[in-house]
Amino acid sequence: MSKMPTVKDVAEYAGVSVGTVSRVLSGEAAVKPLLREKVNDAISALGYRPNVTARALRTSRTDVIGLIVPDITNPFFAQLAASVERAALERAHSLMLASSHDDREAEQSHVSAFLHRSVRGIIVVASSDGSGLHLPASVPIISLDRRFGTFPLVSTNHAQAAALIADHLYGLGHRRITYIAGPADTEAGRMRKEGFVGRMEEFGKTGQPVELEIAYGRFDYESGERIARDLLSRPAQDRSTAIAAASDQQAIGALRAARDLKIDVPRKLSVTGFDDISLANLVVPRLTTIRQPADMLARRAVGLLLAEPPGAEDEMVDGSLIVRGSSGPCPQPKADIAGHTN
Amino acid sequence: MSKMPTVKDVAEYAGVSVGTVSRVLSGEAAVKPLLREKVNDAISALGYRPNVTARALRTSRTDVIGLIVPDITNPFFAQLAASVERAALERAHSLMLASSHDDREAEQSHVSAFLHRSVRGIIVVASSDGSGLHLPASVPIISLDRRFGTFPLVSTNHAQAAALIADHLYGLGHRRITYIAGPADTEAGRMRKEGFVGRMEEFGKTGQPVELEIAYGRFDYESGERIARDLLSRPAQDRSTAIAAASDQQAIGALRAARDLKIDVPRKLSVTGFDDISLANLVVPRLTTIRQPADMLARRAVGLLLAEPPGAEDEMVDGSLIVRGSSGPCPQPKADIAGHTN
């Protein structure tokens, strides 16, 4: 490691100029087969690997992709980060990671830090809508999952996916439903809510009306638990028979509240989530939810970033409904009376 | 961004040489106050920021810390990564992240990729013991949580912490205990087991003997669930009254198995974990576990890495016992008969 061979060493060994070495390295320029071979022999004989820093200084371009997430500790973002790393690796790029902690200033400063080390491009899962609005982007920037400024967004089709949940709950007979929304200042939060509410309104017109209650929270466990606890403290006849949450974490919080209040899920209450984090399949009961195809999202984001010219169009990927044990038929009024009350 | 000012611009603006600019930048060399002030004025007037790439090329040293974890999707590693990022940021360094997926080759290749981009240092949470043995380290390497090769390790005192769990369960009256161990090819797995078993053997000598059953698995949910399911399928009188797991994930898997088999935790069975991932406080019942001080571990690892000369000694941090609802007094034989059997 202490004395790495350089282009100069390779050139000498191969008996050519450094320019020629560089040309075979790039693969672009035309080089006579004989020389190319000599150079390649020299490269493997010497175990030469190009110095990325020198290359970066010269071209002001690196093979590093910067990723900013609100919080790597959030299981969905962790999954997204893992997928982005894999996708980057597939395309011979490395990953630089930063957390914004849902703070716009931190987010901004991470972006400029990345810009400043001339990363190849930046993928950001925005902390909130307004963030990143006026950025002089010297490298491509792609929004992932949550829109960052006006940069192209790769995300699940939140509205379509949320409508899948609406269909599912309606199909099970639920007519009184609480929707736990995500923050209204995130596009994901709004789109999921609109998709869900919109579909329910359609049902109201074409089928049986649905009584919808909407509560707003953050995407985390605590919000879900708190909101569900409020709701479930009411007598059974005064509350919804289903809770649709905007995130798995909220839904898991709701599950916990139900458990604490001894309300049987799914027999007295259905609960659904959104994301399909790995935990969703481990809670009791296992959570009905929407699977977001993290690998595909990541691959597309990296694809847009690396494309020439970089992609400028949004890309939507469909989510899919995963039915598990936390959702079931709407409880019958009779059963309600027979069942234990609280 | 397109035209960043350089040392040359600053030098011209301040009426000094680039060497002088560089000297005030470094802060090390002595520069006359007057010139220093002129340079600083020029820097702020121009909004100059040094080009990290050029600096790296010249000094073959960057302000990037490379972190390799087995799997960022594992909540404990995510927590560790978040803490390392924070600690790095505190010391004005950035984080490059790579996942080994518990594969030694991938781990190795990430290390050399990092070495190759002359990171400031590398922190690795090893995939397994043997990994990283013979590395010509041109930059400091620190093992975090799990030993990588022979590099200095910063970790929780696994043995001490595991003994805390042993004390706790013994104190609750349990005399028949199953220990779910982590992989024997990880130091963490072995140390935790030894700490636990060692303490139990002490009890055997000084107090009442403990009947100990040991099962080996990986650190994940599935291992815990599978092993617990096997154990709990036996009639109550033929099985342990407590399960101590080597990780929270295993413990949560065990909780799920108990739930499926309708075995009441903690009244019929106590379950304990290790790590205190955020989920530990959300499962039902909440998990008794060992808290690993991720922030402190991270800060120390970064500290060793950045020290001059880099730290060469292992550092141990004590874990602490967090008692929650998943552990309770050993069930009395009478209660066993009265309770529901399976």
Added chain:
DNA sequence: CTGAAAGCGCTTACAG
């Protein structure tokens, strides 16, 4: 204490 100059390892017009 300061300036002029070399050099880190590449890439890329510029000639030929």
Added chain:
DNA sequence: CTGAAAGCGCTTACAG
């Protein structure tokens, strides 16, 4: 198609 040379933006002996 290939070589010689300039230059990316810094830092650091080397003189003075």
